[in-house]
Amino acid sequence: MQQLPNDYVVLDLETTGISWYRDTIIEFGAVRVRDRKPVATFQQLVNPMRPLHWRITQLTGITNDMLSPAPDLDDVLPAFLDWCGDDTLIGHNINRFDIKFIDIAAARLLNRHVPNRVIDTLDMSRAMFPAERHHRLVDLIQRFDIADVEEHRALADAEQTRMCFEWMRDHAADVTALSSTQSNVNDM
Numbered sequence: 001m002q003q004l005p006n007d008y009v010v011l012d013l014e015t016t017g018i019s020w021y022r023d024t025i026i027e028f029g030a031v032r033v034r035d036r037k038p039v040a041t042f043q044q045l046v047n048p049m050r051p052l053h054w055r056i057t058q059l060t061g062i063t064n065d066m067l068s069p070a071p072d073l074d075d076v077l078p079a080f081l082d083w084c085g086d087d088t089l090i091g092h093n094i095n096r097f098d099i100k101f102i103d104i105a106a107a108r109l110l111n112r113h114v115p116n117r118v119i120d121t122l123d124m125s126r127a128m129f130p131a132e133r134h135h136r137l138v139d140l141i142q143r144f145d146i147a148d149v150e151e152h153r154a155l156a157d158a159e160q161t162r163m164c165f166e167w168m169r170d171h172a173a174d175v176t177a178l179s180s181t182q183s184n185v186n187d188m
Helices: 054-060 073-084 098-110 121-128 137-143 154-186
Strands: 008-015 025-034 037-045 088-091 118-120
Touching (some): 008 054, 008 073, 008 154, 025 073, 025 154, 037 073, 037 154, 073 098, 088 098, 088 154, 121 137, 137 154
Parallel strands (some): 008 088, 088 118
Antiparallel strands (some): 025 037
């Protein structure tokens, strides 16, 4: 496994849907981590400049009334990217969802791409636990005894993702230590 960072940003987005090109970001949530400990958070609603589908409100609890006074993506995205800096970005399904939304928006609005290293906890879970059938965030938080439910709000989901990342990191270290101990016993 590639060296895992001690300093990073865990992020999650809520969006108007799942299409990177048709839909847009309605909430950023992130946790900055230093020496494996959370030290700061970023949470911001974003006005999508169009009404939300009722299913998004049902899933997230975010309403049109909550979004109407919020700043638009043109203002929030640069502030969010500045806040993240050059930290490694970690998220659950980040490779196929969150980073695509962010990168496409950055290309469109800021004429640049997001160069940060990305680690996906979904891919980590699939690699570490191939016998498990499901690897959704809700599956991980329940399997690792972190929480019973996923809130589907960006900051809460980012924090749960951070806890899953650290749980899997510790689990991998335990497995490596156990494997090393067993190897030493066999060498005797």
